[in-house]
Amino acid sequence: xxxxSDGLNVVYFEDYKLAQSIGIIALxxxxxxxxxxxxxxxxxxxxxxxxxxxxxxxxxxxVTVGLFAMLILNISLVxxxxxxxxxxxxxxxxxxxxxxxxxxxxxxxxxxxxxxxxGTNDPMAIFLTIGLIQYIITPSMxxxxxxxxxxxxxxxxxxxxxxxxxxxxxxxxxxxxGYDGLYPVLALTFVPLIYSITDLFGGxxxxxxxxxxxxxxxSIFVHQKSLMNFFDGIGWLMQISMFxxxxxxxxxxxxxxxAWKGLVIALxxxxxxxxxxxxxxxxxxxxxxxxxxxxSWVGLRGAVPxxxxxxxxxxxxEQAEYLFAIVFFIVVTSVIIQGTTIPVVAxxxxxxxPEKEKTRYPIELDPTIDTKAALKEVIITQGDATIGRQILxxxxxxxxxxxxxxxxxxxxxxxxxxxIQVNDKLLILSEKKDVSEIRRLVKSGGVS
Numbered sequence: 001x002x003x004x005s006d007g008l009n010v011v012y013f014e015d016y017k018l019a020q021s022i023g024i025i026a027l028x029x030x031x032x033x034x035x036x037x038x039x040x041x042x043x044x045x046x047x048x049x050x051x052x053x054x055x056x057x058x059x060x061x062x063v064t065v066g067l068f069a070m071l072i073l074n075i076s077l078v079x080x081x082x083x084x085x086x087x088x089x090x091x092x093x094x095x096x097x098x099x100x101x102x103x104x105x106x107x108x109x110x111x112x113x114x115x116x117x118x119g120t121n122d123p124m125a126i127f128l129t130i131g132l133i134q135y136i137i138t139p140s141m142x143x144x145x146x147x148x149x150x151x152x153x154x155x156x157x158x159x160x161x162x163x164x165x166x167x168x169x170x171x172x173x174x175x176x177x178g179y180d181g182l183y184p185v186l187a188l189t190f191v192p193l194i195y196s197i198t199d200l201f202g203g204x205x206x207x208x209x210x211x212x213x214x215x216x217x218x219s220i221f222v223h224q225k226s227l228m229n230f231f232d233g234i235g236w237l238m239q240i241s242m243f244x245x246x247x248x249x250x251x252x253x254x255x256x257x258x259a260w261k262g263l264v265i266a267l268x269x270x271x272x273x274x275x276x277x278x279x280x281x282x283x284x285x286x287x288x289x290x291x292x293x294x295x296s297w298v299g300l301r302g303a304v305p306x307x308x309x310x311x312x313x314x315x316x317x318e319q320a321e322y323l324f325a326i327v328f329f330i331v332v333t334s335v336i337i338q339g340t341t342i343p344v345v346a347x348x349x350x351x352x353x354p355e356k357e358k359t360r361y362p363i364e365l366d367p368t369i370d371t372k373a374a375l376k377e378v379i380i381t382q383g384d385a386t387i388g389r390q391i392l393x394x395x396x397x398x399x400x401x402x403x404x405x406x407x408x409x410x411x412x413x414x415x416x417x418x419x420i421q422v423n424d425k426l427l428i429l430s431e432k433k434d435v436s437e438i439r440r441l442v443k444s445g446g447v448s
Contacts, residue, residue, distance in 0.1 A: 001247040006254075013248040016313040022245060023307030026238035027122070028195045028209045030303060033235030034119040035213025036228060043116040046109050049285040053113075053295070054121035057281035058088045062128055064273040065265065072261055073326070075319050078136060083323050085128035086309055087269060087330045088277075090118045091239075091302025107351050108291045114298055119214075122304055123207035127153055129308045133315050156203025157211070164194045164208060165215025172221045183223045184230045242303035246328065249310075255325040262329025269330060270337060274299040290349040297345045301334040362404075362411060374432045375403070376439070380424045384443045392416035400438055401429045 003010040013019075043050065065084030070077050105111065131149055135141050168190045177183060194212050195205035213231075221227070255262070275296040282292060309327040312320035346352030380386055386394065391402055391414055405412040406425035412418065420426075430438045 001250055001252060004248045004250070006252045011248055016249070016310050019245050019249060020307070020310040020314045023242060023310055025192070026242050027206065027304060027307050028191050029238045030235050031119065031122055031206055031210040032191045032213040033231045035210040036217040036231050038115060038119055038214050038217060040214070040218045042112045046113045046116060049282045049287060050113055050116035050120060052281045052285070053117040053278065055124055057277040058121050058124045058128065060277035060280055061088045061269070061273045064276055065269050068268045069265055072264060073322070075322070078132060079319050079323070082129065082132040082136070082312065083326060084273070085125055085132060086323070086327055087301055087305045088128070089122050089125035089301070089304040089308070090299045091304065105353050106294070106346065107353055108288060110291055110294055110351060114295060119210055123157065123204050123210065125304065126206050126308065127204060129311055133311055133317065136317060137315060152202055153204040154207060156201055157198055157205065157207030160194070160198040160201070160203050161208040161211025162215060165212040168212060169216050169219045169221050180223060180226070184227060187227055187231070239303045242306050246306045246331070249324070250328050255328065258322070258325055259329065262326045263333060265326055266330040266333035270299070270334065290351055294346060294349050294351045297338060298342055300338050301331045305331055373429060374435055375427055375429055376435050378426045378428055378439050378442050380420055380422055380426065380443070382422055386420050386442055386444070387422050389420055390416065391418050391420065394442065396438070396441065399431060400434070403427050403429050
């Protein structure tokens with residue numbers, strides 16, 4: 001905003017078509033990165049409430065905001081629901097950035113629920129936005145046509161995502177590129193390819209790239225650690241890029257007049273629309289009230305609403321610039337009010353807990369297709385039978401190796417005579433199928 005035409009006038013940018021193209025590219029990489037980071041075993045117990053939040057919850061949120069927007073902004077109900085759909089997507093990356101900076105974690109599998117909802121509600125918000133624009137510009141379109149379009153988009157997107165996820169994992173594992181630096185380049189090209197082909201066949205390319213990332217992230221592939229870190233960085237780069245585009249597209253002098261209306265709609269979404277969608281969407285899931293309140297509060301808006309706000313502009317809808325200005329207020333208000341108070345609200349609702357510090361070891365295991373081994377950390381706590389015993393006394397199997405010991409932040413290369421102390425963190429190399437047994441063995445004092 002400072003460098004834009006209403007500021008220092010360094011950059012004049014009003015190309016909404018280009019902004020939308022940049023936004024779509026950014027969005028598919030954000031979604032793929034989100035899928036890649038989602039661990040199925042962790043989210044499996046909360047899949048049903050997660051899907052309800054990302055479908056029914058998004059719809060309820062869009063309709064609630066739409067009703068209020070119709071009354072406050074003096075626009076039609078369809079235009080109001082379109083505004084609600086644009087801002088109905090949440091941003092987990094922003095939430096966990098705040099939590100990490102404050103060293104706060106969640107109880108009750110809330111982290112997994114928020115992550116899964118954030119990844120899966122983007123395709124729904126995108127479909128509603130595009131579908132409602134189609135409905136507005138195509139007078140002959142009926143509600144039945146809208147429903148069929150939804151089924152078609154989601155079904156083709158689902159199948160394409162699962163198939164492409166398996167395919168790209170196989171290709172990365174079997175591509176003998178010769179140079180490690182080429183693997184991120186190869187993986188980078190898959191994302192727009194998946195989106196384009198799925199979209200060509202009438203499916204949701206956004207859902208497809210998320211599911212492809214989910215399938216790949218829960219498979220074993222070469223250079224796994226480096227590729228995961230690479231796409232995490234790409235995801236953040238795309239988020240930053242879209243906020244820069246938002247700043248350049250906004251003309252502050254033109255939106256001062258509707259500032260109070262934008263603020264009111266933002267507060268309605270935060271305090272009415274989002275909580276209503278969460279409580280109704282998870283009505284029969286058994287989730288605790290305090291957990292629902294926390295999920296309601298972490299409905300942070302990020303890059304996705306900015307991208308979706310360019311769609312009405314590109315299609316030259318009558319209220320497009322008006323809606324874009326309102327979206328600006330909603331995103332900024334969400335970041336300022338919710339983003340700065342998440343740790344406080346977590347403590348107030350008693351759903352927060354100290355985040356466990358993740359140890360960064362100087363070695364890591366680079367998996368291959370047939371990797372059966374795993375490096376796992378075992379923390380020795382007060383009362384464990386292992387305390388005071390030497391490693392050779394544990395009688396661990398020959399295929400199990402304690403590779404490093406993290407003792408008060410210092411790494412020790414262990415010997416057979418190394419004595420284990422309380423709070424030691426042991427980095428153990430063993431076969432994956434034996435991890436649980438080895439963990440139990442180590443903490444119980446070894447083979448008797």
